[in-house]
Amino acid sequence: MPNKPFTVLIPAREQSTRLPGKMLADLHGKPMVVRVAERARHSGAARIVVATDSETIRSVVAAHGIECLLTAADHPTGTDRLSEAARLLGLSDDDVVVNVQGDEPLIDPELIGRIGQLLGDYPQASIATAAHPITEADEFFDPNAVKVVVNALGEALYFSRAPIPWPRDAMNRGENTLPAGVPALRHIGLYAYRVAFLQRFPLLEQGQHERWESLEQLRALENGFRIQVHITQGAPAPGVDTAADLLLVRERFRALIDHPYSA
DSSP, X not given: XXXXXXXXXXXXXXXXXXXXXXXXXXXXXXXXHHHHHXXXXXXXXXXXXXXXXXXXXXXXXXXXXXXXXXXXXXXXSHHHHHHHHHHHTTOOTTOEXXXXXXXXXXXXXXXXXXXXXXXXXXXXXXXXEEEEEOOOHHHHHOTXXXXXXXXXXXXXXXXXSSOSSOOHHHHHTTOOSOOTTOOOEEEEEEEEEEHHHHHHGGGSOOOHHHHHHTOTHHHHHHTTOOEEEEEOSSOOOOOOSSHHHHHHHHHHXXXXXXXXXXX
């Protein structure tokens, strides 16, 4: 069966509390969000669209030949912004969109493509995402590293900032380590959605687990939607949240200039 085409949507808000203006931050002669779109072009996507609440971002992106549309500035979540973008683009309910963050200029195009095709392989799922094995105890216990546990079919059972699954016997012995063999997975914030789900999402009530964990994907699980998880062995390249992150990414990006899609 041939792969179903998918659309990459890149949300790009103008406001950023930790790094103002980061979407247009320069990465070797081009704005960061443009670099993200260029990476996504090599994923096999049928269409790349930036969705922004900023006329400035829209005009800059359009000047680089990338499709861009304006969305409302008051969306409570990024998924609400995607829902509006899918409606504005006239996408049908069975279309698939992949949410690629505008601050991920080193994202692996192959991973985007894999997530974009995952819903075609798993028709029972409404969302697809990714995770990688955790090998270090510091990462396992870090509340900023979101963990996910999956069932035998690769579907997400739960996402948490807590260390899950909890290795009871080792912890009862007072060991602050990650025992060998614990199936600990760190969630990677890359999603594919069926458009039908995106249109329903703004109507779903926020559940108690989402409120306590501050994890938007739990709203889908609490409302009975299935999330398929692709497990990749390597951790993704870093994104940009702070000025220090931007300096690091600029240094790493330099190595990609001659071989831009080998990483």
